[in-house]
Amino acid sequence: MTGLRERRERTLGPYAPLFYDRPLELVGGDGVWLTDVAGGRYLDAYNNVPHVGHAHPRVVEAIARQAATLNLHTRYLNDRVVDYAERLLATFDAPLDRVVFTNSGSESNDLALRIAAQHTSSEGVLVSDFSYHGHTRALAAATTGLRTREGLGPHVRTLRVPDLDGADRGHDEATVLAVALDEARAAIDSLRQEGHGLSALLFDSLFSTEGLNRVPAGYVAGLAALVRGAGGLVVGDEVQSGFGRTGTAFWGYQNHGVVPDLVTMGKPMGNGHPVGGVALSAALLDEFGPRNMYFNTFGGNPVSAAAGLAVLDVLRDEDLVERARATGVVVRRGLERLVAAHERLGPVKGTGLFFGVEILDRPRNDPRARPDPASTRRVVEALRARHVLVSRIGREDSVLKMRPPMPFGPREAELLLDELAEILDARPFGRCPLRSGA
Amino acid sequence: MTGLRERRERTLGPYAPLFYDRPLELVGGDGVWLTDVAGGRYLDAYNNVPHVGHAHPRVVEAIARQAATLNLHTRYLNDRVVDYAERLLATFDAPLDRVVFTNSGSESNDLALRIAAQHTSSEGVLVSDFSYHGHTRALAAATTGLRTREGLGPHVRTLRVPDLDGADRGHDEATVLAVALDEARAAIDSLRQEGHGLSALLFDSLFSTEGLNRVPAGYVAGLAALVRGAGGLVVGDEVQSGFGRTGTAFWGYQNHGVVPDLVTMGKPMGNGHPVGGVALSAALLDEFGPRNMYFNTFGGNPVSAAAGLAVLDVLRDEDLVERARATGVVVRRGLERLVAAHERLGPVKGTGLFFGVEILDRPRNDPRARPDPASTRRVVEALRARHVLVSRIGREDSVLKMRPPMPFGPREAELLLDELAEILDARPFGRCPLRSGA
Numbered sequence: 001m002t003g004l005r006e007r008r009e010r011t012l013g014p015y016a017p018l019f020y021d022r023p024l025e026l027v028g029g030d031g032v033w034l035t036d037v038a039g040g041r042y043l044d045a046y047n048n049v050p051h052v053g054h055a056h057p058r059v060v061e062a063i064a065r066q067a068a069t070l071n072l073h074t075r076y077l078n079d080r081v082v083d084y085a086e087r088l089l090a091t092f093d094a095p096l097d098r099v100v101f102t103n104s105g106s107e108s109n110d111l112a113l114r115i116a117a118q119h120t121s122s123e124g125v126l127v128s129d130f131s132y133h134g135h136t137r138a139l140a141a142a143t144t145g146l147r148t149r150e151g152l153g154p155h156v157r158t159l160r161v162p163d164l165d166g167a168d169r170g171h172d173e174a175t176v177l178a179v180a181l182d183e184a185r186a187a188i189d190s191l192r193q194e195g196h197g198l199s200a201l202l203f204d205s206l207f208s209t210e211g212l213n214r215v216p217a218g219y220v221a222g223l224a225a226l227v228r229g230a231g232g233l234v235v236g237d238e239v240q241s242g243f244g245r246t247g248t249a250f251w252g253y254q255n256h257g258v259v260p261d262l263v264t265m266g267k268p269m270g271n272g273h274p275v276g277g278v279a280l281s282a283a284l285l286d287e288f289g290p291r292n293m294y295f296n297t298f299g300g301n302p303v304s305a306a307a308g309l310a311v312l313d314v315l316r317d318e319d320l321v322e323r324a325r326a327t328g329v330v331v332r333r334g335l336e337r338l339v340a341a342h343e344r345l346g347p348v349k350g351t352g353l354f355f356g357v358e359i360l361d362r363p364r365n366d367p368r369a370r371p372d373p374a375s376t377r378r379v380v381e382a383l384r385a386r387h388v389l390v391s392r393i394g395r396e397d398s399v400l401k402m403r404p405p406m407p408f409g410p411r412e413a414e415l416l417l418d419e420l421a422e423i424l425d426a427r428p429f430g431r432c433p434l435r436s437g438a
Numbered sequence: 439m440t441g442l443r444e445r446r447e448r449t450l451g452p453y454a455p456l457f458y459d460r461p462l463e464l465v466g467g468d469g470v471w472l473t474d475v476a477g478g479r480y481l482d483a484y485n486n487v488p489h490v491g492h493a494h495p496r497v498v499e500a501i502a503r504q505a506a507t508l509n510l511h512t513r514y515l516n517d518r519v520v521d522y523a524e525r526l527l528a529t530f531d532a533p534l535d536r537v538v539f540t541n542s543g544s545e546s547n548d549l550a551l552r553i554a555a556q557h558t559s560s561e562g563v564l565v566s567d568f569s570y571h572g573h574t575r576a577l578a579a580a581t582t583g584l585r586t587r588e589g590l591g592p593h594v595r596t597l598r599v600p601d602l603d604g605a606d607r608g609h610d611e612a613t614v615l616a617v618a619l620d621e622a623r624a625a626i627d628s629l630r631q632e633g634h635g636l637s638a639l640l641f642d643s644l645f646s647t648e649g650l651n652r653v654p655a656g657y658v659a660g661l662a663a664l665v666r667g668a669g670g671l672v673v674g675d676e677v678q679s680g681f682g683r684t685g686t687a688f689w690g691y692q693n694h695g696v697v698p699d700l701v702t703m704g705k706p707m708g709n710g711h712p713v714g715g716v717a718l719s720a721a722l723l724d725e726f727g728p729r730n731m732y733f734n735t736f737g738g739n740p741v742s743a744a745a746g747l748a749v750l751d752v753l754r755d756e757d758l759v760e761r762a763r764a765t766g767v768v769v770r771r772g773l774e775r776l777v778a779a780h781e782r783l784g785p786v787k788g789t790g791l792f793f794g795v796e797i798l799d800r801p802r803n804d805p806r807a808r809p810d811p812a813s814t815r816r817v818v819e820a821l822r823a824r825h826v827l828v829s830r831i832g833r834e835d836s837v838l839k840m841r842p843p844m845p846f847g848p849r850e851a852e853l854l855l856d857e858l859a860e861i862l863d864a865r866p867f868g869r870c871p872l873r874s875g876a
Contacts, residue, residue, distance in 0.1 A: 274712040
């Protein structure tokens with residue numbers, strides 16, 4: 001245990017999660033690279049919060065300049081927050097034409113559930129059975145993807161998100177869809193029967209925590225139709241999938257052909273500066289606004305707005321959404337080559353700059369093949385030993401999670417793929433589990 | 439309506455509150471001064487978020503330097519957040535030796551209630567009957583001081599906070615105390631009888647929203663003893679009263695001789711940068727930590743930590759807590775002179791750099807005298823016309839609220855007092871209500 005880690009545990013406690021067997025002490029970042037305390041350089045193939053790259057000079061300058069000018073709440077007029085709101089809202093589809101700024105994805109999802117509960121006079125919430133939307137009390141009661149003591153609230157029903165490249169592999173897509181929508185119907189009925197009614201469906205359009213599930217075409221649209229038919233609202237959590245991450249769209253919901261009633265934002269929005277928001281229609285805000293004095297002290301302050309604006313500027317000027325799409329093609333092609341060569345790898349999941357590959361304990365065509373979190377973990381540690389940072393996701397923590405900052409390009413993709421290939425090749429992957437540093 | 443206001447309403451909606459009949463468009467700030475779009479200079483006697491002064495160069499530099507270096511979550515080691523945690527925890531009394539970082543006072547209070555509910559396996563909450571602790575769903579259910587559609591949760595009981603300079607004026611202090619504690623006892627009994635149990639008392643040690651009540655000696659200590667006796671936890675909300683605001687102590691709770699079980703922080707912590715936190719004992723965190731995977735993406739990032747550290751540095755190096763105490767004496771003396779000269783002013787409330795004076799509709803010795811929010815509002819507008827910014831608080835919005843950045847000194851105090859005196863003198867205050875700009 002280093003002195004720093006000891007000091008950290010004596011102040012923040014030992015529960016705040018740390019990556020890796022030997023945690024990494026980082027002191028600097030630029031673009032897609034990170035520097036550790038010994039001067040070692042690491043390729044960042046994991047972090048989505050520094051969306052346009054670590055310490056992007058335009059974002060840094062925007063923050064520094066505005067902080068040196070004025071940083072105040074929104075009870076006075078200031079053009080910066082309005083400029084940002086206009087630019088941000090221009091990225092959404094009708095009827096999403098209003099935004100409430102917050103400081104985190106958690107604040108955003110909590111507010112979205114609050115608005116939905118008031119709109120519907122109901123409490124019932126549908127979430128995936130392996131998801132995470134934030135740490136407030138209201139969200140803890142709807143958390144299925146990590147440990148909370150509260151457990152699920154009685155007003156929450158969970159849905160198994162289908163995965164045509166996972167549990168539903170080999171099944172007929174239309175059948176998988178029908179079964180999944182039947183499950184949603186039953187969940188809504190159960191909420192009604194127990195008097196909760198239906199308030200909202202809360203979903204991440206990439207199914208990130210779940211493990212980047214490939215859902216049947218029409219799944220999200222089908223869910224949305226059921227939810228709206230029952231009087232509920234659709235809340236699209238774009239904390240992970242938004243701001244062009246998928247490469248094919250600016251917002252993840254656009255890949256599903258559904259416009260949510262409320263869209264929540266967080267992580268990448270200010271490139272690390274604490275910014276979040278909820279986009280909604282004027283009609284919904286006009287209902288919530290007069291009944292509640294909602295005021296968020298830091299929300300929409302000019303420094304946060306400047307950070308958010310700079311992120312939008314960089315995304316546009318560096319063409320990062322298209323770049324994510326193009327690089328994503330390179331990554332997918334490379335990962336597919338690895339899958340072809342290694343029978344214990346599952347199919348490639350994800351799009352744009354969010355990829356996953358599951359590691360199995362047996363050849364994928366063996367019906368007894370199961371997720372192999374231990375091997376996945378060893379690959380993550382082995383990549384770290386080679387100075388490439390990735391992580392794990394999925395129900396079993398068995399999916400390699402690759403989700404780099406958006407400037408990650410084809411050259412970095414090749415680097416990641418080469419290191420991964422060498423690790424997978426080092427021992428016959430089909431027989432002998434990989435060791436750390438192998 | 440200016441073009442900017444129109445654009446704002448078309449993006450943020452018309453509900454986000456704005457001060458003043460004609461909202462002020464601000465474009466810059468330095469120290470205790472603000473600059474509007476026309477170049478006008480305003481003395482800021484209101485804003486507590488820019489705690490060590492608008493755009494303080496040391497805070498700006500700390501933010502700019504760290505943002506240009508690295509901004510990441512806490513899943514890797516970084517010394518900045520540990521340095522900050524150590525410095526911050528050194529300001530607290532035993533047994534508060536752990537901190538969880540968040541991004542706002544709302545996140546902090548929500549987390550404190552979550553920890554308390556788990557610790558006590560109970561939901562019952564005591565709050566003042568005119569208070570505000572944040573905007574999450576859990577906090578909306580305990581909000582009494584502003585409009586929420588939810589109304590109070592069934593697990594919430596409210597306490598009337600006594601005020602020896604207000605509703606309880608002229609009554610025997612010991613009796614007032616006994617009555618107030620009896621009310622708390624009854625509230626706790628009611629929570630138990632209805633099966634909610636007692637989870638937490640949540641209070642602001644300055645009773646800011648209430649109107650800076652002067653409570654009987656021993657009131658908070660008495661409440662805390664009752665709450666702890668019933669197995670509940672004491673949550674001190676220091677979002678407004680902390681970081682030396684009272685001049686007499688670094689934390690407001692220290693003025694009451696009580697150490698809360700959880701202390702929540704927000705607004706002034708990062709001088710406007712979105713930072714919050716919860717201080718608690720290792721014992722409480724050791725209970726919560728293993729049962730919950732609490733992770734706050736932006737919480738404790740190195741830029742937020744750098745901002746928080748710089749605020750602590752400036753408070754120390756510019757001796758701002760002592761300065762607040764000393765300036766507070768000047769302000770109080772001046773306000774007392776005004777009260778002596780104007781019989782429609784109530785007694786001076788507050789301490790350090792948080793003051794209030796109530797405006798009444800009749801001479802204060804008239805038993806029929808009532809709060810006069812309309813006159814209070816006119817004084818706020820008249821001060822604005824003279825380029826001095828204050829606001830209103832209290833149950834009737836009838837208390838002039840003066841709560842400047844901490845570098846506010848004796849010279850600025852005289853300026854505020856002179857302008858206020860001229861406004862109050864302009865018409866015989868006892869007979870004719872003040873008009874805007876009078």
